[in-house]
Amino acid sequence: MSEADFIRRLRALATHPAARELRDDAAVLGDLVLTHDMIVEGVHYLASDPPGDVAWKLAAVNLSDLAAKGARPEGVLLGFPLGDPAWDEAFVEGLGEALAAFDTPLLGGDTVSAPSGAPRMIGLTAIGRSAHAPDRRGAKAGDDLWLAGRIGEAGAGLAIARGAEGPPELLQAYRRPRPLLTQGRALAPLAHAMMDVSDGLLIDAARMADASGLALAIDLDAAPRSPALTAFAGEGRAARLAAATAGDDYALIAAAPSEVSQAIEALGVGAVRIGRFTAGKGLALHDHDGSVPVPERLGWEHGGA
Amino acid sequence: MSEADFIRRLRALATHPAARELRDDAAVLGDLVLTHDMIVEGVHYLASDPPGDVAWKLAAVNLSDLAAKGARPEGVLLGFPLGDPAWDEAFVEGLGEALAAFDTPLLGGDTVSAPSGAPRMIGLTAIGRSAHAPDRRGAKAGDDLWLAGRIGEAGAGLAIARGAEGPPELLQAYRRPRPLLTQGRALAPLAHAMMDVSDGLLIDAARMADASGLALAIDLDAAPRSPALTAFAGEGRAARLAAATAGDDYALIAAAPSEVSQAIEALGVGAVRIGRFTAGKGLALHDHDGSVPVPERLGWEHGGA
Numbered sequence: 001m002s003e004a005d006f007i008r009r010l011r012a013l014a015t016h017p018a019a020r021e022l023r024d025d026a027a028v029l030g031d032l033v034l035t036h037d038m039i040v041e042g043v044h045y046l047a048s049d050p051p052g053d054v055a056w057k058l059a060a061v062n063l064s065d066l067a068a069k070g071a072r073p074e075g076v077l078l079g080f081p082l083g084d085p086a087w088d089e090a091f092v093e094g095l096g097e098a099l100a101a102f103d104t105p106l107l108g109g110d111t112v113s114a115p116s117g118a119p120r121m122i123g124l125t126a127i128g129r130s131a132h133a134p135d136r137r138g139a140k141a142g143d144d145l146w147l148a149g150r151i152g153e154a155g156a157g158l159a160i161a162r163g164a165e166g167p168p169e170l171l172q173a174y175r176r177p178r179p180l181l182t183q184g185r186a187l188a189p190l191a192h193a194m195m196d197v198s199d200g201l202l203i204d205a206a207r208m209a210d211a212s213g214l215a216l217a218i219d220l221d222a223a224p225r226s227p228a229l230t231a232f233a234g235e236g237r238a239a240r241l242a243a244a245t246a247g248d249d250y251a252l253i254a255a256a257p258s259e260v261s262q263a264i265e266a267l268g269v270g271a272v273r274i275g276r277f278t279a280g281k282g283l284a285l286h287d288h289d290g291s292v293p294v295p296e297r298l299g300w301e302h303g304g305a
Numbered sequence: 306m307s308e309a310d311f312i313r314r315l316r317a318l319a320t321h322p323a324a325r326e327l328r329d330d331a332a333v334l335g336d337l338v339l340t341h342d343m344i345v346e347g348v349h350y351l352a353s354d355p356p357g358d359v360a361w362k363l364a365a366v367n368l369s370d371l372a373a374k375g376a377r378p379e380g381v382l383l384g385f386p387l388g389d390p391a392w393d394e395a396f397v398e399g400l401g402e403a404l405a406a407f408d409t410p411l412l413g414g415d416t417v418s419a420p421s422g423a424p425r426m427i428g429l430t431a432i433g434r435s436a437h438a439p440d441r442r443g444a445k446a447g448d449d450l451w452l453a454g455r456i457g458e459a460g461a462g463l464a465i466a467r468g469a470e471g472p473p474e475l476l477q478a479y480r481r482p483r484p485l486l487t488q489g490r491a492l493a494p495l496a497h498a499m500m501d502v503s504d505g506l507l508i509d510a511a512r513m514a515d516a517s518g519l520a521l522a523i524d525l526d527a528a529p530r531s532p533a534l535t536a537f538a539g540e541g542r543a544a545r546l547a548a549a550t551a552g553d554d555y556a557l558i559a560a561a562p563s564e565v566s567q568a569i570e571a572l573g574v575g576a577v578r579i580g581r582f583t584a585g586k587g588l589a590l591h592d593h594d595g596s597v598p599v600p601e602r603l604g605w606e607h608g609g610a
Contacts (some may be wrong), residue, residue: 003387009397016410027412029379034412036382038429042420074334077341079428081310092314105321107332115347121426122383125341
């Protein structure tokens, strides 16, 4: 049984409409938004990564799923295998920093013993509430694609974490991403579809188009770039493609009809129009020089229900 | 940092009243009841255990926490590390059987890759609703201790799983425990305190007494025993002590004032009075022969927030 088979079988158990066929960032049950993410040592982080940053990221990843559904966090539950005391202590400290930064209480969870030396698998469940939780499957032909937040900075930060010289703010974008909760809540009531960008702008935008049964054209020049990113990674087409296919940014993308463009700009959340959905299928790219060949690798491909 | 220290530090992040100081079976946020349990290969189950039973038990353990708060399940989220395809397939099948048996949909979750050969750590979050979710800290002096469900059968089933000769219904009680959801919903409105018995009647009842700041006396003869358990394990004081200190039963215990005794009996959920809370501290045991020395080991001691 392949991973795709496994998820297909899970989907057969997920017939409740709240499950959204396991195709969305989160489950949506009435006004409740529920998400669970797990990180694995040696897969999602390295044993040598600072444990406080691992905890921060686990919280940020889950809260970003809430942001993508326009939700205000109500709290989180932690599933944690006890191991090295110093590591565990630093993990709790980082978790506390993240939960304080995003005003989210720890509500419960489970701590368990683990076989000595076993790679840690840590789970976090986040619960939030949203009066209007846009589905990633809801884009309509003619909608604009909006981007809130910046892309490519975490990818640059990863290169810095691996030894490249670069500004600390890019490393911070990788180590301590900030879920766009305020932006998500502002955008949700105006959006036909919304999701977070965790695996790369191109791959996640293509997923939204695919889930909505539409084609999508993206203007590579439209995503804003910070001076730090431009200084570190340059400015040309290759640099923009690199930013659009790097993961871990936790920006938000939303599909919205042109009637609400002014309303979205008036929100003041820094959302910019970067593309347009049309009838059809597939992803097309362009920039000021014209059409851009779609790269073979659109972002991080991995498992995930 | 010891495990107790770790939980103390988590508790410092769990200041929201919904967290119940991480001392209850579940978090209670308005009418929402939220719980997360994790099981670890080599700790909570053996790699050689039938994967369908592992899945069933993970679901049952979480749903039992909902039962203990009088909640009706709304759904579950799964955190699952992909591994051996045959094992994973049998796991999903068992999960489907449990969720169907307890009328609970899968709402979402996460599947992740894991390093080859790493012990699995599988998490499940269960969400339910309860109009009245009794706290385990709520027993009052003068309350009776009630037991719904049977004790000792899963312990006998474990011995059978390990090779002893015995009836299949006891093995089933161990492999496929049934959370007492109906009983929990019926008892909750009448109970001052309620919790499930997962680590052994004596240890869990002592925890309720301790959390409520009370002493507790238990009549060892009062817990009902099935003919199968009596045939397998005998009937005397030693057999009753063994049943009262065995884990994995997922019975419910509740504290309730004598004014509601008739109402509890009229529920028809098979709850029986087995003890009484009084002012003071500590656990005392008696049976038809008089006072019974409290055993040193009251049940399973382990970590858990």
